[in-house]
Amino acid sequence: MENFFTRYKNPLALMAVLFIQVVALATQVKRPEGAKPGSTGSGTRLIRVWTVTAFTPVEKMFVSTGHFFRHGWHNYADLRGARQQNKELQDEVARLQMEQVRLRQDADQARRLQVLLDFKENFISKTVAAQVIAFSGTEQSRLITIDKGSRDGLKPDMAVITPDGIVGKVKDVFRLSSQVLLINDHDSGAGVILENSRLQGIVKGTPLGELQINEIMSDEKVEPGEHVITSGGDRIYPKGYSVGTVIASTPDHENDPFLVIKIKPAADLNRLEEVLVITEMADNSHSASAGPEPMRAADILSQRLPSVPKLDPNAPKTPGGTKTGVPAPKASPTGGVQPGIPTPKTSPTRAIANKAATAGGGQNPVHWNPPVTAPGTTAPGSTSSRAGTGGKTQPGSAQKTATPSGAAGASVTPTPPKPRATPTKPKVPAAAPGSNEPGAPSPTPASTPEPTPGANQPATQQRSPR
Amino acid sequence: MNSSVSLTSREEIEVHRFSWPVSIGIPLLAIFLQVFLNQSLMKVLDLPLLVTIFFAVARRRPIPGMITGALIGTLQDAWTGHPIGLFGIAKTIVGYLGSSLGVKVDVDNPGSRFLMTFAFVLIHRFVYMAISLQLVGGSEAWIWSHTLLSALVNGLAAVVLFAALDRFKLRN
Numbered sequence: 085m086e087n088f089f090t091r092y093k094n095p096l097a098l099m100a101v102l103f104i105q106v107v108a109l110a111t112q113v114k115r116p117e118g119a120k121p122g123s124t125g126s127g128t129r130l131i132r133v134w135t136v137t138a139f140t141p142v143e144k145m146f147v148s149t150g151h152f153f154r155h156g157w158h159n160y161a162d163l164r165g166a167r168q169q170n171k172e173l174q175d176e177v178a179r180l181q182m183e184q185v186r187l188r189q190d191a192d193q194a195r196r197l198q199v200l201l202d203f204k205e206n207f208i209s210k211t212v213a214a215q216v217i218a219f220s221g222t223e224q225s226r227l228i229t230i231d232k233g234s235r236d237g238l239k240p241d242m243a244v245i246t247p248d249g250i251v252g253k254v255k256d257v258f259r260l261s262s263q264v265l266l267i268n269d270h271d272s273g274a275g276v277i278l279e280n281s282r283l284q285g286i287v288k289g290t291p292l293g294e295l296q297i298n299e300i301m302s303d304e305k306v307e308p309g310e311h312v313i314t315s316g317g318d319r320i321y322p323k324g325y326s327v328g329t330v331i332a333s334t335p336d337h338e339n340d341p342f343l344v345i346k347i348k349p350a351a352d353l354n355r356l357e358e359v360l361v362i363t364e365m366a367d368n369s370h371s372a373s374a375g376p377e378p379m380r381a382a383d384i385l386s387q388r389l390p391s392v393p394k395l396d397p398n399a400p401k402t403p404g405g406t407k408t409g410v411p412a413p414k415a416s417p418t419g420g421v422q423p424g425i426p427t428p429k430t431s432p433t434r435a436i437a438n439k440a441a442t443a444g445g446g447q448n449p450v451h452w453n454p455p456v457t458a459p460g461t462t463a464p465g466s467t468s469s470r471a472g473t474g475g476k477t478q479p480g481s482a483q484k485t486a487t488p489s490g491a492a493g494a495s496v497t498p499t500p501p502k503p504r505a506t507p508t509k510p511k512v513p514a515a516a517p518g519s520n521e522p523g524a525p526s527p528t529p530a531s532t533p534e535p536t537p538g539a540n541q542p543a544t545q546q547r548s549p550r
Numbered sequence: 551m552n553s554s555v556s557l558t559s560r561e562e563i564e565v566h567r568f569s570w571p572v573s574i575g576i577p578l579l580a581i582f583l584q585v586f587l588n589q590s591l592m593k594v595l596d597l598p599l600l601v602t603i604f605f606a607v608a609r610r611r612p613i614p615g616m617i618t619g620a621l622i623g624t625l626q627d628a629w630t631g632h633p634i635g636l637f638g639i640a641k642t643i644v645g646y647l648g649s650s651l652g653v654k655v656d657v658d659n660p661g662s663r664f665l666m667t668f669a670f671v672l673i674h675r676f677v678y679m680a681i682s683l684q685l686v687g688g689s690e691a692w693i694w695s696h697t698l699l700s701a702l703v704n705g706l707a708a709v710v711l712f713a714a715l716d717r718f719k720l721r722n
Binding site for chain 2: 093094097098101102105106108109110112132134135136139142143146216217218219220221222223224225226227229255263265269270271290291292354355356
C-alpha cells in the first residue's frame with residue numbers, strides 16, 4: 085500500500101488538487117436560491133475579494149500615473165489651435181443654447197403630459213464617475229474593474245453608462261472597487277427597443293463579444309442603421325439610453341421564425357476609461373408632484389373651453405333636448421366635448437393624449453400648464469358643473485389655470501390665450517364682467533340663442549354681448 | 551550548469567530553482583499585466599499560462615508545477631465573471647503535464663518550447679471549455695481559428711519570454 089502511494093504520488097496529488105477544485109467549483113454553481121454566484125456579501129468568493137483588493141491599489145497607482153502624464157501633456161503642451169477651437173466651441177455653445185430652449189419646451193410639455201397620463205418613468209438623479217482600472221484579461225469573460233466600490237455607494241446591479249451609451253451593470257462590489265459585467269458578455273442582457281420600429285427585445289452578448297437580439301419575429305422589418313435604445317423594462321438601465329445601432333438583420337437558421345439582429349454597441353467597450361455608475365434613480369412622479377398637483381383632464385378642458393352657464397333645472401327644454409339658453413351640442417375642437425352636456429370623464433383625457441400622440445411628442449400643439457387643485461376641490465366631470473357656482477375654486481387657482489403657451493397651442497384651443505391672473509388675486513370673482521376666466525360663471529346671459537357652427541363659436545358667443 | 555542537479559535512474563536532468571521573490575513576483579506580474587493591459591494582443595496572449603508552463607517545465611517536479619498552476623489560475627479566475635476554478639483546474643493540469651514533460655524532453659530548445667507551448671495552449675483551452683460546458687453550464691464556443699491563432703501567438707511569445715525568464719534561474 086505504501087508502495088502504491090509512493091509510486092503514484094504525483095498522479096494522486098493531481099487528482100486530489102483537481103478534486104478540491106471541482107468541489108469548490110460545484111459549490112459555486114449549485115448555490116441555494118437567492119444567493120447568486122459571485123454576488124456581494126456572503127456570495128462573493130473570498131479569493132475574489134482578496135485578489136481584487138490586493139491588486140486594486142497597484143492598478144489605481146498605475147492608472148493615476150498614466151493619467152498624470154497624459155493630462156500633463158494635454159493641459160500644457162498640446163494647446164496649439166486652442167484659440168480656433170475656442171471660437172468653434174463658442175459657436176457651438178450658441179447653437180446649443182438655441183437648441184436647448186426648444187428642448188426645454190419639449191421637455192416641459194412632455195412632463196405635463198406625463199402628469200396627465202400618470203406616466204411613471206425613472207430618471208437618473210445621481211451618478212458616480214469611475215475609472216476603469218482593470219479588465220478580465222480573457223476573451224471568455226468581458227468584465228472590467230472600476231475604482232469605486234461600496235464606500236462610494238455602489239451596489240450590485242447598478243447600471244454603468246458612458247455619454248455614448250450603456251456599458252453594463254455592476255456585478256461584484258468590493259470596498260474600494262467593483263467589477264462590471266459588460267453588455268457584450270454572454271451572461272449579460274438588457275431590455276431594448278428599436279427606436280423606429282418600436283420593436284422590443286432583449287439584447288444579449290455572444291461568446292464572441294457581439295451584441296445580438298434574438299427574439300424578434302422574422303416577419304418584422306429591421307433595417308441596418310436603426311438605433312437601439314434601452315426599454316427600461318429590466319429595471320437596471322434607465323429608459324431611452326443608447327445601446328447601439330443595428331448592423332445586420334438576418335434570419336436565425338437555428339431558431340427559424342426569429343431574426344438575428346446584430347448590434348454595434350454605442351459605447352466603445354474595448355476602450356473604456358471613464359464610466360458613470362447610476363447610483364440613484366428618481367421617479368418623475370415625485371418631481372411632477374413637487375409642482376402643481378395633478379388635475380383631471382376634464383377639469384383642465386373645462387377651464388380651457390368656454391364657460392357654460394349654469395344649467396337651470398327649471399328651464400324648459402328645447403325640442404332638441406338641450407335646455408334653453410344652452411348652446412346646442414357642437415363638435416368641440418377636442419373631439420367630443422359638448423358644451424352644456426356632461427362629458428364622459430375619459431374623453432378629454434383621450435383627446436389630449438391623442439393629440440400628444442399625433443404630435444409625435446415634439447410638436448404637440450396642446451400647450452397647457454397643469455393647474456392646482458386644492459384638496460377638497462371638486463373636480464366635476466362635466467363642463468356644465470364646472471361652470472356652475474358649485475365648483476369650489478380655491479384662492480390662487482385662477483392664476484394657475486391652464487394657459488396656452490405658444491402659438492401652436494393657441495391655434496388649436498377654442499379660446500384665445502388668457503393672461504394669467506395676478507398672484508395676489510385671492511379668489512376668482514363669481515361673475516366678473518368681461519372676465520374670461522373659465523372657472524367663473526360666464527357673464528354672458530344664458531340665453532344666447534343661436535349657436536353657430538365652428539370650434540370657436542362658444543367663445544364668440546361669450547364676447548358678443550360686450 | 552546554472553542550477554542544482556538531481557539524478558534520476560535514467561538520465562541526468564536539471565531541476566531549476568528560483569528565488570522566492572521571483573516565484574511569487576513573476577506570476578503576480580503576469581496576472582497584473584494580463585488584467586491591466588487592454589490591448590487586442592492580450593485577448594489571445596495568456597501571460598499567466600506562459601508563466602505556469604515556464605515554472606512547471608523548469609522545476610520539473612509535478613507537484614510544485616501543478617500547485618503553481620492552480621494558484622495562478624485561481625488568481626486569474628478572480629478577475630473574470632466566471633465561477634472561480636475554471637482557469638484554476640485548467641492550469642493545474644497544464645502545470646502537471648508541463649513538469650512531467652520537462653522530465654522527459656529537452657525543453658530548453660526554442661523549437662521545442664514553441665511546440666510545447668502550442669500544445670499546452672490547446673490543452674488548456676480544451677480543458678477550460680470542457681469544464682465550462684459540462685460543469686458550469688456555460689455557453690462557450692470553440693472557434694478553431696481563434697484557438698489556433700492564440701496557440702500560435704502564445705508559442706511565439708513563449709520563445710521570447712522563456713529566454714528572458716531563464717535569467718532568473720538560480721545558479722548553484
